[in-house]
Amino acid sequence: MTVVRISDDAxxxxxxxxxxxxxxxxxxxxxxxxxxxxxxxxxxxxxxxGTGFGPLSPDDVAEVLAxxxxxxxxxxxxxxxxxxxxxxxxxxxxxxxxxxLEDYAAxxxxxxxxxxxxxxxxxxxxxxxxxxxxxRGGAGFPAGIKWTTxxxxxxxxxxxxCNADEGDSATFADRMVMEGDPFMLIxxxxxxxxxxxxxxxYVYVRSEYPHAIAKLNAAIALAVPHIAPFEVEVRVGAGxxxxxxxxxxxxxxxxxRGEVRAKPPLxxxxxxxxxxxxxxxxxxxxxxxxxxxNGGQAYADVGFGRSRGTMPIQLAGNIKHGGLFEVxxxxxxxxxxxxxGGGTASGRPVRAVQVGGPLGAxxxxxxxxxxxxxxxxxxADGLIGHAGLTVFDETADMSAQARFAMSFxxxxxxxxxxxxxxxxTRGVELIDRIRARSGRAADRVETLPQMHNARKAxxxxxxxxxxLEDLCETMKFGSLCAxxxxxxxxxxxALKHWPEDFGVDVPDQEAAE
Amino acid sequence: xxxxxxxxGILAVHAGREGALLPILHDVQAAFGHVSEPAIRRIAxxxxxxxxxxxxxxxxxxxxxxxxxxRPVLKxxxxxxxxxxxxxxxxxxxxxxxxxxxxxVYCLGLCSVGPAAMIGHEVHGRLDxxxxxxxxxxxx
Numbered sequence: 001m002t003v004v005r006i007s008d009d010a011x012x013x014x015x016x017x018x019x020x021x022x023x024x025x026x027x028x029x030x031x032x033x034x035x036x037x038x039x040x041x042x043x044x045x046x047x048x049x050g051t052g053f054g055p056l057s058p059d060d061v062a063e064v065l066a067x068x069x070x071x072x073x074x075x076x077x078x079x080x081x082x083x084x085x086x087x088x089x090x091x092x093x094x095x096x097x098x099x100x101l102e103d104y105a106a107x108x109x110x111x112x113x114x115x116x117x118x119x120x121x122x123x124x125x126x127x128x129x130x131x132x133x134x135x136r137g138g139a140g141f142p143a144g145i146k147w148t149t150x151x152x153x154x155x156x157x158x159x160x161x162c163n164a165d166e167g168d169s170a171t172f173a174d175r176m177v178m179e180g181d182p183f184m185l186i187x188x189x190x191x192x193x194x195x196x197x198x199x200x201x202y203v204y205v206r207s208e209y210p211h212a213i214a215k216l217n218a219a220i221a222l223a224v225p226h227i228a229p230f231e232v233e234v235r236v237g238a239g240x241x242x243x244x245x246x247x248x249x250x251x252x253x254x255x256x257r258g259e260v261r262a263k264p265p266l267x268x269x270x271x272x273x274x275x276x277x278x279x280x281x282x283x284x285x286x287x288x289x290x291x292x293x294n295g296g297q298a299y300a301d302v303g304f305g306r307s308r309g310t311m312p313i314q315l316a317g318n319i320k321h322g323g324l325f326e327v328x329x330x331x332x333x334x335x336x337x338x339x340x341g342g343g344t345a346s347g348r349p350v351r352a353v354q355v356g357g358p359l360g361a362x363x364x365x366x367x368x369x370x371x372x373x374x375x376x377x378x379x380a381d382g383l384i385g386h387a388g389l390t391v392f393d394e395t396a397d398m399s400a401q402a403r404f405a406m407s408f409x410x411x412x413x414x415x416x417x418x419x420x421x422x423x424x425t426r427g428v429e430l431i432d433r434i435r436a437r438s439g440r441a442a443d444r445v446e447t448l449p450q451m452h453n454a455r456k457a458x459x460x461x462x463x464x465x466x467x468l469e470d471l472c473e474t475m476k477f478g479s480l481c482a483x484x485x486x487x488x489x490x491x492x493x494a495l496k497h498w499p500e501d502f503g504v505d506v507p508d509q510e511a512a513e
Numbered sequence: 514x515x516x517x518x519x520x521x522g523i524l525a526v527h528a529g530r531e532g533a534l535l536p537i538l539h540d541v542q543a544a545f546g547h548v549s550e551p552a553i554r555r556i557a558x559x560x561x562x563x564x565x566x567x568x569x570x571x572x573x574x575x576x577x578x579x580x581x582x583x584r585p586v587l588k589x590x591x592x593x594x595x596x597x598x599x600x601x602x603x604x605x606x607x608x609x610x611x612x613x614x615x616x617x618v619y620c621l622g623l624c625s626v627g628p629a630a631m632i633g634h635e636v637h638g639r640l641d642x643x644x645x646x647x648x649x650x651x652x653x
Contacts, residue, residue, distance in 0.1 A: 014623050014638030040625035169592035172622040207539075207576050208588075208621055210634040235532070236539055238574030241619060255534030255560075257573040273531065315625060317597030322625030345598070354593055358619075388624065390594045404593070408619065414573075 002029045002065065005047040007094070009036035009179050010211045011172065015055065017044035023058035027065055035180025037094030038324030039081055041345075042073065047094065052076040081321060081340065086302060088290045088310045089283060090326045092181050099218050101226075104183045110226055112289030116191045119292075124195040125151060128288065130296030132308030137163055137244075137281030138356065138385040138482070140307075140374040143288075146278060149268040150196040153276035160192045160201035161253065161272055161279045165237050165244040167206060168357025170316040170388030173324060174282035178205065178212035181286070182219035188285035190227040191292055192278055199230060202272070203282075204249050206237040241358075241412040245481045246279040248414055259414045260481040281386070283312060304330030307373045315341045317354075317390035327372075334368025337391055348393035352401075352498070356385025358408050359486035361493035362398065381493060383486070398498035403431040405490035409483060420484025423475045427491065430471065434464050437503045461503055468495065519544055520552055524559045534560060534570055538577055546581040584614040585652040588631045589645075591617045594624035603628055603645050612653040 004024045006017050021031045024046070039045060042054035046064060052073040053064045063069040073079060076094065087093065096103035104110070116124040129144025150158060162185065166174040177185055189201040205213050213236060220232050240258045243249045247261035250272050271277025287309065291299045299309045307329035313336060315322045320342035337343070337353055344350055352362040361382035363370070370376050377384045392401075406427035413420045433440055439460050446454040459467070472488035479485040499506050523540045527533040537556055541548050548571050557567045571577045591600050607615065623629035626638035630648060637648060 010621075010636050011623055011626050011638065014626055014629055014636040043626065166622060167620055169594045169620045170624045171620075172624055175622040208618060208631070211636075235535065238535060238539070238576035239618075240574050252535065253532050255532040255570065256566075257569050259573075316594040316627075317624065319625070358593060388594075390597050390624070392597045396597070401593070401596075404596070408592075412619075 002048060003032060004029045005032045005034045005094075006044060007036035007180075008033040008098070009043075009176060010209075011040050012036055012043040012045070013211070015040075015043040016057065019058050020044040020046065020056045020061065023061040027061055029065070032097060035093050035096060035098050036176060036324075037076060037082065038090065038176065039079065039321070040323035041321050045076075047076055050075050050077065052079065081323070081325070084340065085326050086310050086328050087326045088299070089177070089184075089286050089312055090181075090324060091290070092184070093176070093324070096181070098180050098182060098215055099222065101183070101222055104181075108293060109183055109289075110187060112292030113187050113190050113194070113227070115292050116194050121151060121195050121197065124191065124292065127292055127296040128195070131291045131299035132296075132303065132306070133284065133287055133291060133299065134307065134374065135281060136283035136287070136311070136386065137246075138383065140384075143280060143284055146268055146280070147192065147196050149266070150198070150276045150278050153269050155276055157275045158196055158198035159272045159275055159277040160189050160196070160198045160285075161246075161250065161277055162189055162201065162203040162282055162285055163244065163246060163249055163279055164203050164205040164209075164212070164282045165249060166209070166282070166386070167241040167244045168359070168386050168388055170354065170357055170390040171314050171386045172316070173312040173314050173387070175209055175212050176324060177282050177286045178203075178209070179215050182216050183223055184289055185216075185282060185286050186219060186223045186227060186232055188288040189232055190230045191288050192280065192285060193230040196276075196278055198278065201230065201232045202253055203232065203234050204237060204243070204253055205234055206243075207239055240414075241408075242414045242481075242483050245483060248481070249279070250277065257414070259416045260483075262480060283386075302328040304328065304371055304373045305375055307375070311372060311384075311387050313372065314386075314388040315391075316388060318344045318346055318393050319389075319391040320345050329373050330371045332368060333363060333370045333372065333389075334365070336372070336389060337368065341389075341391065344391060344393040346393045346395075348395065350391055351394045351396050352392045352398060352494075354390040354392070354401075354490065355388070356383045356489075357388050358405060359383075359482060359489055360385045360388075361489040362392075362401065362497065363493070364497045366497075381489070381496075383489065398494040398501040399431060399435050402491045402494040402502075403428060403435065405487055405494075406431060409487040413483060417478070417480040417484060419475045419478035420480070420487070423471055423479075423484065424487060427468070427471055427475075427487075430464060430468050431491075434461065434468065434502050437461055439464065465495070465502060465504060520555055524556065528559075534562075534567070538571060538574075542577055547578040549579070582614055584612055585632070586614045586616055587649060587652060588616045588618040588621070590619070590621045590623070590627060590629045590631075592620040592624075594620075595627035595629060598627040600628035600640075603640065603642055606642055607645060607649065610649050610653050613649050615649065
């Protein structure tokens, strides 16, 4: 009987994988539901003895089985998109059934935890430090240092908190780990717990990910004997983007409003319920089992500059070959968009690539030489964040995107600090005026005689642009967390690279860009 | 909120749990479709919080409603990746249907196969005007 492997990842389901699976069952095949290979433009993708067929609809099934389908893509593992990758975290992607303990153990599962227990806590942290692993949530803080701080903190009660509040547009790697390889994340948390002396771990998952929540809960129940005495519990967010910020997430876990806390105290010392807490992203914790079973040095041998190891990069938006591409740091933005991603899905030229989600900068094709590396992107007034790329074609209106960044910040601000709460709303109004090219006359309050310092002359477009830059400066340096602090990245990058969209006259030389 | 027994049952399930408020609110929302004022009073009492504290939490999170939504809800992602794939044009062209609530959501994690939408726990990707329209019609 033919065994057909089809993903049950949410991206595959959204493209109709269940109907395709049902059609194969109807045709007498055995269907195994596995994780996704990450080639999302080919979903639903059927894997029959290593040969791929996709994207399929139920109508294609008969031809696939007859061997006459034009949807055949050859051997999946040799597909250029897969062959070019270095898959550490996503080594099992497409190959194993997410909730099969048998599949997990047969592919090296639990080896990292076993070795960590043999090594003892200190040597476990030393391996993670040696690997050079940095926080994958965006800040890039060295995981080994964070773990050392928590391990050295006094107190009998400590926590491991996994940040799975993956709210950035263009990111879905956390979701794919939770839905496709949940045991790996659980193992990573158990290793962290062992290393720092924590007995309990929480995974804070956003409510927009019901499939990930279901898989994780099922996986935790199955994993209990493997990770005991360590315990893991899933907590579900409630639709607040700001809860992806670690201190806000901790407040939310405690049952409070998801408002940001001022730092210090660091969560490593006073985190969840005031106890020492490791807060790491899904991808950070998911990288740990590989590091422990293969050694920190093997991980550190891959990478670029101070960014060591691999990054699961997510190709999204208007891109021909969207999906998950895990590779060592150092690959250039242009390679990712043009060679690997195949350019835009619409076939029009690329206008902008937003790297790092709603708080990441928009990069023009002139930045395509940039290597994927925390420091290189910071030097180019950008950030890699959680490594999501959103590609826009030439129809994108960049002042509209800048406005969206401000309005998103206004909608999602926790309200604790003024630059973010009020600055974002003023930013929307300001960009609206810039887009309307209206300028602004002095208003009723400004013209009051007692308002000595208020400006009486009308503001021109140039004044308004200057004001926008000033506002961004205030938000960037005055906000408590990355929501208000990084919203200026998309706004200022759009203004810098596409001034014509804001009505600014540009010399011919730059307009040709 | 008419059935206090159900609410007390939910509170009993979560009794003694660390940081129980969000799990309780999720269960209340799932059971009753919203978190009512009487429910807030009862939850506050059970957790030894003030009503203001519970109200503050309920109103902070987009997921919790203070009034029930009678219509079926379609959540349409309108974040950047779906924008790059044309969701704004779809949203603008979508005919108004008074019997369906079309809600905006920022990111369903389906950024490579957008525009995307979710109905309950059911996800839909690669939407075009016809497919989105058909989804809305199927709910009406």
